[in-house]
Amino acid sequence: MTETTSWMPADAFAPRTAESPYGWGLPLNISTHGAGIDQLINILHWFCLALFVGWGLYFLYCLVRFRARPGHQPNPMLNHFKLPTFLEVGVAIFEVAILVFLAAPVWGSYKNDFPDEKDALVVRITAEQFAWNVHYPGRDGKFGKTDINLIDGTNTIGLDRNDADAKDDIFTINNLHIPVNKKVIAYIHSKDVIHSFFLPVMRVKQDAVPGMTNKVWFEANQTGSFEIACAQLCGNSHFRMRGQFLVDTPEAYQAFLVEEEKALSEASQ
Amino acid sequence: MSSHDSHAQGHHEMGFIRKWVFSTDHKVIGIQYAVTAMLFLLFGFFLILMLRWQLAHPNTAIPIIGGFLPESWANGGVMTPDFYNVIGAMHGTIMVFLGVVPLSVGGFGNYLLPIQVGAQDMAFPKLNMASYWVFFIGGVIMFASFFLPGGPAANGWTSYPPLSVVAQNGQTMWLLGMVFLITSSLLGSVNFIVTGVQLRTKGMSFFRMPLFVWAQLVTSFLLLLAFPPLEAAGVLQLMDRVFGSSFFLPSGLIVSGEKLTVSGGGNPILWQHLFWFLAHPEVYVLILPAFGIVAEVIATNTRKPIYGYQTLIYSMVFLGFMSFFVWAHHMFMTGMGTNLSNFFQATTMIISVPSVIILTTLLLTLWGASIRYTVPMLFALAFLPMFAIGGLTGLPLGLAAADIHLHDTYYVIGHFHYVVAPGTLFGLFAGVYHWFPKVTGRKTNVALGKLHFWISFLAINGVFFPMFFQGMAGVSRRLYDPMVYAHVAHSQGLTVLSSYCSFILGAAQFLFLANIIYSAFKGKKVESDNPWESTTLEWATATPPPHENFPTPLEVFRGPYEYGLTPKGYSPQHLQEA
Ligand code: HEM
Ligand SMILES: [Cu+2]
Numbered sequence: 028m029t030e031t032t033s034w035m036p037a038d039a040f041a042p043r044t045a046e047s048p049y050g051w052g053l054p055l056n057i058s059t060h061g062a063g064i065d066q067l068i069n070i071l072h073w074f075c076l077a078l079f080v081g082w083g084l085y086f087l088y089c090l091v092r093f094r095a096r097p098g099h100q101p102n103p104m105l106n107h108f109k110l111p112t113f114l115e116v117g118v119a120i121f122e123v124a125i126l127v128f129l130a131a132p133v134w135g136s137y138k139n140d141f142p143d144e145k146d147a148l149v150v151r152i153t154a155e156q157f158a159w160n161v162h163y164p165g166r167d168g169k170f171g172k173t174d175i176n177l178i179d180g181t182n183t184i185g186l187d188r189n190d191a192d193a194k195d196d197i198f199t200i201n202n203l204h205i206p207v208n209k210k211v212i213a214y215i216h217s218k219d220v221i222h223s224f225f226l227p228v229m230r231v232k233q234d235a236v237p238g239m240t241n242k243v244w245f246e247a248n249q250t251g252s253f254e255i256a257c258a259q260l261c262g263n264s265h266f267r268m269r270g271q272f273l274v275d276t277p278e279a280y281q282a283f284l285v286e287e288e289k290a291l292s293e294a295s296q
Numbered sequence: 297m298s299s300h301d302s303h304a305q306g307h308h309e310m311g312f313i314r315k316w317v318f319s320t321d322h323k324v325i326g327i328q329y330a331v332t333a334m335l336f337l338l339f340g341f342f343l344i345l346m347l348r349w350q351l352a353h354p355n356t357a358i359p360i361i362g363g364f365l366p367e368s369w370a371n372g373g374v375m376t377p378d379f380y381n382v383i384g385a386m387h388g389t390i391m392v393f394l395g396v397v398p399l400s401v402g403g404f405g406n407y408l409l410p411i412q413v414g415a416q417d418m419a420f421p422k423l424n425m426a427s428y429w430v431f432f433i434g435g436v437i438m439f440a441s442f443f444l445p446g447g448p449a450a451n452g453w454t455s456y457p458p459l460s461v462v463a464q465n466g467q468t469m470w471l472l473g474m475v476f477l478i479t480s481s482l483l484g485s486v487n488f489i490v491t492g493v494q495l496r497t498k499g500m501s502f503f504r505m506p507l508f509v510w511a512q513l514v515t516s517f518l519l520l521l522a523f524p525p526l527e528a529a530g531v532l533q534l535m536d537r538v539f540g541s542s543f544f545l546p547s548g549l550i551v552s553g554e555k556l557t558v559s560g561g562g563n564p565i566l567w568q569h570l571f572w573f574l575a576h577p578e579v580y581v582l583i584l585p586a587f588g589i590v591a592e593v594i595a596t597n598t599r600k601p602i603y604g605y606q607t608l609i610y611s612m613v614f615l616g617f618m619s620f621f622v623w624a625h626h627m628f629m630t631g632m633g634t635n636l637s638n639f640f641q642a643t644t645m646i647i648s649v650p651s652v653i654i655l656t657t658l659l660l661t662l663w664g665a666s667i668r669y670t671v672p673m674l675f676a677l678a679f680l681p682m683f684a685i686g687g688l689t690g691l692p693l694g695l696a697a698a699d700i701h702l703h704d705t706y707y708v709i710g711h712f713h714y715v716v717a718p719g720t721l722f723g724l725f726a727g728v729y730h731w732f733p734k735v736t737g738r739k740t741n742v743a744l745g746k747l748h749f750w751i752s753f754l755a756i757n758g759v760f761f762p763m764f765f766q767g768m769a770g771v772s773r774r775l776y777d778p779m780v781y782a783h784v785a786h787s788q789g790l791t792v793l794s795s796y797c798s799f800i801l802g803a804a805q806f807l808f809l810a811n812i813i814y815s816a817f818k819g820k821k822v823e824s825d826n827p828w829e830s831t832t833l834e835w836a837t838a839t840p841p842p843h844e845n846f847p848t849p850l851e852v853f854r855g856p857y858e859y860g861l862t863p864k865g866y867s868p869q870h871l872q873e874a
């Protein structure tokens with residue numbers, strides 16, 4: 028955790044890096060789809076700023092020029108201004124353009140351009156009060172059966188180890204490892220209440236809704252250690268439903284798998 | 297003789313109760329609403345100040361107050377996570393349903409709408425009284441829930457199930473309270489609509505009605521049409537909690553390691569649709585009356601007609617209509633695909649157009665004006681840029697792709713507070729200062745008023761502007777301890793800034809309270825029934841207005857904003873000779 032001693036950290040507005048990913052304003056983006064989102068957010072804010080400054084200058088000018096003072100008369104004639112109508116139409120055109128050419132395509136790709144499951148790492152993320160269970164299918168690429176009746180203190184996802192596909196399944200708590208430069212598909216569920224799976228550096232957010240499975244995909248293009256946050260109020264410990272999000276080099280990711288497999292075989296002996 | 301005396305005595309007491317407690321006079325009911333609502337606003341604000349302390353100084357005892365709170369709320373004076381969530385939920389609920397709406401609709405609407413259309417009272421005075429008392433019961437239930445063993449509701453003002461269904465008993469009280477508050481709003485809105493349509497005095501055509509009346513009418517339609525689904529949803533959630541139904545609970549829930557024994561088969565997203573079907577129109581309920589107030593104050597203090605009066609009306613009506621088709625922009629992250637989201641993104645872009653028009657017409661009204669910087673005018677003017685910030689920051693939230701990052705962060709808190717706090721609240725302050733002389737017959741202190749304005753204006757921006765940077769940084773809302781996440785702790789400086797500005801904002805409100813309480817009893821008496829030289833009908837009657845408003849019904853001869861057309865400078869609506 029970064030210690031902030033001064034009121035304003037030195038990197039509040041500095042370019043973000045994997046070592047210093049956070050600040051005031053957008054954090055580092057390490058996802059392939061995130062650039063579009065950031066571009067959209069930036070364009071919208073420049074647009075808002077331009078409108079606000081334009082309105083603001085006009086406003087301040089009026090406040091001074093048309094203040095009541097001896098000898099000054101109001102002009103009640105309802106002259107019709109053309110400029111505002113153009114402005115109005117301009118704003119509308121801008122909004123349509125940004126929706127059609129930027130916002131909708133970025134969202135469409137986020138929602139629809141799923142990679143083939145064969146080419147991707149597929150994980151299941153099950154939220155509960157107040158932890159993230161991450162379930163990897165293991166080497167066989169197949170998820171073992173789960174059954175809610177098997178859920179207990181250690182088997183928090185109710186994995187049925189007797190199922191052949193489950194033998195090599197790995198699951199971790201509050202710890203999501205992914206390899207860099209590989210597409211990931213995450214199936215997101217919840218066991219109890221609504222949570223929201225949020226990866227600030229990936230521009231990924233997806234509610235985890237009980238009774239429903241939501242699916243997201245993402246791809247990281249930089250390694251590092253970041254955070255999983257819960258973005259939806261889920262009870263009194265919502266504030267500490269924090270997970271680690273680790274983007275590994277391919278070697279480090281293999282090492283993580285080997286480590287987990289070793290732990291698994293030791294546990295089953 | 298003595299028996300006759302005591303009889304007269306009893307009669308007198310009846311008189312007091314009839315006049316001030318169970319009154320059917322819309323003006324008294326308006327004052328009752330306004331006073332109750334202001335007390336709730338103070339309470340809701342006080343709650344959030346405690347929360348801001350916890351955020352600025354996590355895990356340190358709340359000064360002074362901490363010691364008075366029960367153990368389960370503040371452990372050794374340090375706020376508990378449970379109490380933090382109580383505050384979050386109850387602040388939101390109180391501010392929206394017990395503060396702003398009752399003040400702007402119940403208070404200002406009740407007092408002014410009948411007078412401004414030249415009516416002698418509401419169409420259904422007894423219904424009006426019932427509406428206040430049903431509201432009052434709702435308020436008592438909400439307030440009483442603080443004394444339950446488990447405390448009040450703690451699931452956000454949105455009360456999303458399953459969390460709200462598996463929660464403590466406070467949630468049941470919340471739902472009961474909401475049923476009363478909704479019922480009260482429904483009774484009120486029927487009354488407003490009938491009064492505005494049927495009781496207009498001679499000559500008061502629709503396009504001669506003040507913008508405030510238009511704003512209240514549109515608001516009433518929103519309340520009337522949007523609240524019933526929430527009332528139904530509230531009853532369904534009550535069933536889920538009390539009678540074991542599962543409207544909002546899917547099968548197979550495991551809470552704290554235990555399988556939940558409910559029938560299941562329900563859907564938590566259904567609640568969100570029903571809730572936001574109300575709650576989106578509700579945000580227009582929060583803002584429209586403030587538009588109306590600001591328009592009145594601006595017209596009076598620019599000494600010229602409102603620019604584009606009819607355009608403004610059409611925009612408000614269109615805004616009201618469209619507000620029924622945008623609700624799911626609060627739900628982009630629930631798993632919505634592209635078809636539904638494209639529809640709601642498009643409607644959201646469309647609804648921004650009338651908002652921009654309203655703002656533009658009010659800004660254009662300033663052109664060629666002769667601006668009197670009275671205290672209400674300061675608040676009304678400040679409303680414009682503040683509402684602009686609130687509105688503009690809605691744009692990124694309305695586009696699903698940008699919302700991926702911004703949803704449920706402090707960006708959202710900043711956005712809607714710019715609309716409802718320096719927006720609506722400033723509009724309401726403008727209204728209080730503007731109509732105070734009419735209601736009480738006395739003036740408020742100008743120097744205190746200006747001090748109140750300037751401190752509030754600077755402080756409130758200090759409270760909410762930093763939230764945009766924090767939201768962009770990914771800081772989630774409803775976080776009890778800001779030091780847990782690195783990306784949150786990084787902007788702790790902004791959190792502290794925001795908190796201290798909120799304390800200053802709180803202190804500044806004592807200036808307001810002192811001003812209105814002192815002025816109500818000891819303020820300088822107004823010399824004229826129309827101290828601001830306004831044109832609308834409330835200024836055409838005695839001060840304070842008599843029970844029946846106008847001893848003889850008035851006739852209206854012109855539109856509401858004829859300023860600057862004659863040497864006198866203003867042409868009251870009821871005078872035939874301008
Ligand atoms: C002017 C002073 C105000 C301040 C300083 C303030 C501050 C805040 C803060 C800091 C939060 C986030 C709390 C959290 O972490 O959960 C919040 C939430 C909220 N506020 Fe305010 N607020 C003010 C006025 C208002 C007004 C006037 C309204 C409504 C009309 C309002 C409605 C809400 C709502 C609906 C929420 C969301 C509650 C939830 O999370 O469920 N606030 N406010
Ligand atoms: Cu959670």
Ligand SMILES: [Cu+2]
Pocket residue numbers: 222223257258259260261262265266268
């Ligand atoms: Cu959470």
